[in-house]
Every structure is written in structure tokens, then in C-alpha cells.
Amino acid sequence: MAHFASTQDEWTIHALNIHGVFFERRCVDAVIDTKGWKVLSTNYPVEYPPPNGPWRGKESSLDIWARRDTDPNAIVDILIECKKANPDFVNWVFFPKAECQQPTPFIYAKAINTPNPAGVGAWTSQVVMQRGTTDLSISNDAREVRGDYGKNHSGNKTKTSNAAIQEAAYQVALANRAIVHEETSLREKARSSPDHPAPPWPSKAYVPIIVTTAKLFRVDFASSSTNLGSGEIGLNEATLTPVQSILYEYALPKHLQFSPAQPLEILTSRNSDTFSRMHILVVHSESLASLLCDLFASST
Numbered sequence: 598m599a600h601f602a603s604t605q606d607e608w609t610i611h612a613l614n615i616h617g618v619f620f621e622r623r624c625v626d627a628v629i630d631t632k633g634w635k636v637l638s639t640n641y642p643v644e645y646p647p648p649n650g651p652w653r654g655k656e657s658s659l660d661i662w663a664r665r666d667t668d669p670n671a672i673v674d675i676l677i678e679c680k681k682a683n684p685d686f687v688n689w690v691f692f693p694k695a696e697c698q699q700p701t702p703f704i705y706a707k708a709i710n711t712p713n714p715a716g717v718g719a720w721t722s723q724v725v726m727q728r729g730t731t732d733l734s735i736s737n738d739a740r741e742v743r744g745d746y747g748k749n750h751s752g753n754k755t756k757t758s759n760a761a762i763q764e765a766a767y768q769v770a771l772a773n774r775a776i777v778h779e780e781t782s783l784r785e786k787a788r789s790s791p792d793h794p795a796p797p798w799p800s801k802a803y804v805p806i807i808v809t810t811a812k813l814f815r816v817d818f819a820s821s822s823t824n825l826g827s828g829e830i831g832l833n834e835a836t837l838t839p840v841q842s843i844l845y846e847y848a849l850p851k852h853l854q855f856s857p858a859q860p861l862e863i864l865t866s867r868n869s870d871t872f873s874r875m876h877i878l879v880v881h882s883e884s885l886a887s888l889l890c891d892l893f894a895s896s897t
Contacts, residue, residue, distance in 0.1 A: 617681035643775035659772035678769035682811035686741035700730035710796035841884040
């Protein structure tokens with residue numbers, strides 16, 4: 598805000614600023630202004646699991662659904678949740694995954710349509726968990742903290758939260774599962790049509806993204822530096838590094854988890870994390886356009 602609110606209308610705008618409606622609209626413009634991308638829908642209604650008789654799934658709406666189809670053979674859909682930072686917790690601190698490696702494995706859902714070899718008739722369609730790589734750091738835990746402790750005169754300076762991060766991750770994960778399932782159902786209906794239509798595209802990646810005004814940090818430390826008795830680490834034994842984007846490995850609630858096509862393989866390979874977690878790109882809003890330009894810049 599340029600100045601403190603003093604009138605009824607200014608207080609109303611201030612309240613709307615905190616809620617984030619203006620921020621979401623600005624993110625839509627940022628996507629539209631990025632070369633190669635187009636917005637398919639905003640506030641798109643989603644539900645997952647799909648309805649089963651009188652039982653309904655969890656319902657929500659996706660802030661932004663956008664697409665890059667400059668390469669018709671490898672379409673990329675991004676599913677964006679816009680999250681304006683809580684004014685009390687403007688910094689998001691991410692903890693690196695213990696067994697991380699470089700380049701970082703990046704797992705995302707990919708739909709593949711394969712025409713009949715004879716060139717006519719039905720085509721096969723499947724969704725796989727594609728394993729790519731990224732130069733971003735990967736985190737599997739995060740906390741929201743205050744931005745300026747020197748100006749904070751409240752009695753509880755050490756209070757933290759993870760509510761906004763978890764809420765945003767859940768919303769975009771729900772939307773991801775719902776849209777992948779919805780499009781899979783539509784493809785199944787299309788490919789079984791007696792008109793034998795051609796597949797809509799060879800492949801499509803579905804990438805969940807959280808765009809936030811929060812300042813993002815990675816905290817680097819050696820777990821061996823933590824005192825087992827107190828559970829605390831020395832104040833000089835952890836380093837906060839500002840980042841513009843990070844890959845967050847979100848632990849999926851059971852009702853959002855994928856089912857492996859080859860369950861025996863999962864039992865023997867110990868790769869269950871592929872189906873019980875979802876990789877979500879988290880980016881500061883000022884770096885959204887840069888992330889979109891780099892996203893699968895070479896191939897999917």
C-alpha cells in the first residue's frame with residue numbers, strides 16, 4: 598500500500614488486497630504476456646475423486662489453467678494456484694530433501710496417445726509418471742516465518758506456520774488429479790467412437806505450479822549439527838539462501854494418490870514415492886515469466 602487506509606473504500610481495497618483477488622488477475626496477465634503461453638480457463642471447477650453415485654469428491658477451483666502448444670507433438674499444460682503471502686508470514690523457508698541429487702529428478706504426469714500402427718481404428722491412451730530433471734533444488738518440508746523480527750513487537754516472535762503452503766499445495770494437487778482424470782475420461786470416450794477420430798495430440802505434460810508473493814528461501818544445514826537432546830541447531834550452523842523458485846515434493850493425502858499400473862514392480866522397487874507424492878513448482882510471482890520460458894524449453 599502506498600499509504601495507510603483512512604476511508605471506508607480504502608479499507609475495502611485493503612481487505613481485497615490481503616485476500617489476493619488483484620494478485621490472481623495480475624498473474625493471469627503475466628501468463629498471457631509470456632510468449633508461447635495462453636490461458637485456457639480461470640477459476641476452473643474441479644472435483645476429485647470423481648462422483649460415485651451419491652458420494653461426491655472434494656470440490657474446488659483452479660486459479661489458472663494455461664497451455665503451451667507451440668510444439669503440437671509435446672503440449673504442456675500448467676495448473677496454477679495463486680497464493681498471496683500471509684502478511685504475518687511473508688517468508689517461506691524450504692528444507693532440502695535429505696537424499697537430493699543434481700540434476701534434481703522432476704516427476705510429472707504425462708498423457709500419451711499412440712495411433713494404431715495400421716493408421717486406422719482405435720488408438721491407445723495412457724497416463725504415465727514421467728521422470729525428467731531440473732536444476733532447481735528439491736524440498737520436502739517448508740515453514741512460513743515472519744519477515745522482519747526487528748519490527749515485530751508481539752510477544753511470540755518464534756511463531757511459525759505452514760498453513761498457506763499446505764493449502765496451496767493441496768489445492769493445486771487436487772486440480773491436477775481432477776483435470777488429468779477428466780481428460781483421460783474424455784479421451785477414452787473419443788477413441789472408442791465408431792468414427793475413429795485421430796488422437797488430439799501425441800503427448801501432454803501436466804505441471805502443477807504455486808505462484809506466491811512470499812519471499813522464498815532454502816535453508817542449508819547438516820543434520821548432524823542438530824543436538825539430539827534439545828532438538829535444536831546452532832544459530833550459526835544453518836544458512837538461509839534466497840531463491841526465486843524451488844521444487845516442492847508434496848506428500849499427497851490418500852484420496853489424491855495415484856494407483857500404479859504395475860503394483861508388483863512398486864513392491865519390489867521401493868518406488869512408492871512416485872505415486873504417493875507430487876512434485877510442485879513453487880515460484881515467486883516476479884519470476885513467473887522466467888520460469889515459464891524455461892519450462893521444458895528443449896523438450897518434454
